[in-house]
Amino acid sequence: MTHDEITFMRLMQAKGLRITEQRLLILDAVCAGKGHTTFGEILLRVKETEPSIDQSTVYRTLDLLCKLGLVAANASVSGGMVYEIVGQTPHHHLLCSLCRREYAVPQAALQAFFEQIQAEYGFTVTHKHLMLEGVCETCRQRDDEAGQTG
Amino acid sequence: MTHDEITFMRLMQAKGLRITEQRLLILDAVCAGKGHTTFGEILLRVKETEPSIDQSTVYRTLDLLCKLGLVAANASVSGGMVYEIVGQTPHHHLLCSLCRREYAVPQAALQAFFEQIQAEYGFTVTHKHLMLEGVCETCRQRDDEAGQTG
DNA sequence: GTCTTTGCAAAGAGTTTGCACCTTC
DNA sequence: GAAGGTGCAAACTCTTTGCAAAGAC
Numbered sequence: 001m002t003h004d005e006i007t008f009m010r011l012m013q014a015k016g017l018r019i020t021e022q023r024l025l026i027l028d029a030v031c032a033g034k035g036h037t038t039f040g041e042i043l044l045r046v047k048e049t050e051p052s053i054d055q056s057t058v059y060r061t062l063d064l065l066c067k068l069g070l071v072a073a074n075a076s077v078s079g080g081m082v083y084e085i086v087g088q089t090p091h092h093h094l095l096c097s098l099c100r101r102e103y104a105v106p107q108a109a110l111q112a113f114f115e116q117i118q119a120e121y122g123f124t125v126t127h128k129h130l131m132l133e134g135v136c137e138t139c140r141q142r143d144d145e146a147g148q149t150g
Numbered sequence: 151m152t153h154d155e156i157t158f159m160r161l162m163q164a165k166g167l168r169i170t171e172q173r174l175l176i177l178d179a180v181c182a183g184k185g186h187t188t189f190g191e192i193l194l195r196v197k198e199t200e201p202s203i204d205q206s207t208v209y210r211t212l213d214l215l216c217k218l219g220l221v222a223a224n225a226s227v228s229g230g231m232v233y234e235i236v237g238q239t240p241h242h243h244l245l246c247s248l249c250r251r252e253y254a255v256p257q258a259a260l261q262a263f264f265e266q267i268q269a270e271y272g273f274t275v276t277h278k279h280l281m282l283e284g285v286c287e288t289c290r291q292r293d294d295e296a297g298q299t300g
Numbered sequence: 301g302t303c304t305t306t307g308c309a310a311a312g313a314g315t316t317t318g319c320a321c322c323t324t325c
Numbered sequence: 326g327a328a329g330g331t332g333c334a335a336a337c338t339c340t341t342t343g344c345a346a347a348g349a350c
Contacts, residue, residue: 018324018329039314054332059315061330075225080314094273103271113263121253122287123244132280137272168304168349189339204307209340211305230339 011068022046022053026061030071035093035102036082036131072129084129092129096136098143103136161218172196172203176211180221185243185252186232186281222279234279242279246286248293253286 008027012019029045030037043058062083065071069086076082092110094103114125135143158177162169179195180187193208212233215221219236226232242260244253264275285293 016325016329020324020330022331052332055314056316056333057331094267094271094275096273097276103273105267105271109266109270110263113260113266116263117244117255117259117282117284120259121244121255122290123246123253123282123284124290125244125282125284126247127283130282132267132273132275133277134267134273134275140272140274166304166350170305170349172306202307205339206308206341207306 008068008070011070015068017064021050022057023061023064025049025053026058027065027070030062030065030083031085033084035104036074036076036084036129038076038080038082040080042083074129074131090129092127093131094136095131095133096139097133098135098139101136105132158218158220161220165218167214171200172207173211173214175199175203176208177215177220180212180215180233181235183234185254186224186226186234186279188226188230188232190230192233224279224281240279242277243281244286245281245283246289247283248285248289251286255282 005024005027008024009019011017012023025046026042029042032045033041039058039062042062043055046053046058062071062073066073066083072084072086074082074084090107092105092107094105095101096103110130117123117125155174155177158174159169161167162173175196176192179192182195183191189208189212192212193205196203196208212221212223216223216233222234222236224232224234240257242255242257244255245251246253260280267273267275
């Protein structure tokens with residue numbers, strides 16, 4: 001069990017909601033994708049195991065999982081939605097705009113920054129999955145080398 | 151002239167593109183909305199002056215303005231796109247999830263944080279319009295009071 | 301006069317909804 | 326057995342595209 005299946009079951013029972021094959025499959029599919037997973041990827045993965053599953057079920061279930069706080073939904077750059085399991089430790093992401101790779105950043109690294117915003121603006125940041133775009137070290141070095149020699 | 155209309159004209163002429171009534175109107179509409187403006191708001195504002203304008207024109211023009219670097223497009227939390235004039239000074243936003251109000255934050259306030267990310271992760275943040283969700287001071291105080299008395 | 305841009309309409313993605321049937325508890 | 330969940334199909338929103346007419350230079 002790679003994810004909080006027990007948390008899921010407990011939450012469901014507490015709310016009088018049914019635990020179904022489909023819901024477990026969809027939760028699994030979100031877990032299987034490290035980092036942010038697009039809707040299409042989740043649907044594809046779920047359909048591998050159970051082809052009869054409908055996209056409306058996936059949408060409804062993802063919505064439910066978000067409300068339960070097990071999954072976080074974010075609007076992706078391309079317009080669609082991306083989903084991610086909310087782990088024990090809140091964290092954020094660095095997305096390299098060149099290689100499209102994602103790097104996780106623990107909440108601790110942003111804590112000081114959030115506190116500064118709080119102090120200066122009285123604004124309490126509650127953002128759970130911040131996505132910072134930029135250029136990663138690998139890509140930057142590659143670019144630097146290309147620039148030097150050219 | 152509230153915005154870089156001259157910059158716009160110069161850019162257009164340099165690229166051999168036509169300066170039209172519609173394009174000026176759409177640029178105005180993006181300027182008129184402080185902070186992030188949704189597509190719907192822009193369309194509405196433009197239609198007030200010129201009802202015959204079509205949404206496809208607005209989409210095409212916004213796309214053009216983005217390519218010219220005059221407007222920045224971001225995926226909003228609700229899925230649609232939001233647009234904003236790219237000013238001289240880069241800045242970011244605090245979005246209150248309770249009152250939906252937006253607060254601008256100068257780039258300077260985030261500089262130290264971006265440098266920390268650079269130092270710790272070798273990652274150069276290039277994000278131009280960061281959108282941080284949270285709770286603003288006004289809403290937090292209201293909630294605090296409600297919580298105390300209740 | 302030429303080439304770009306526009307409005308219209310229709311198509312295309314992505315997402316939501318209504319409903320009859322099925323499943324979980 | 327009752328309440329909730331699923332699949333199907335259709336609707337709905339947001340965005341893009343093709344094309345003939347209109348407009349900028």
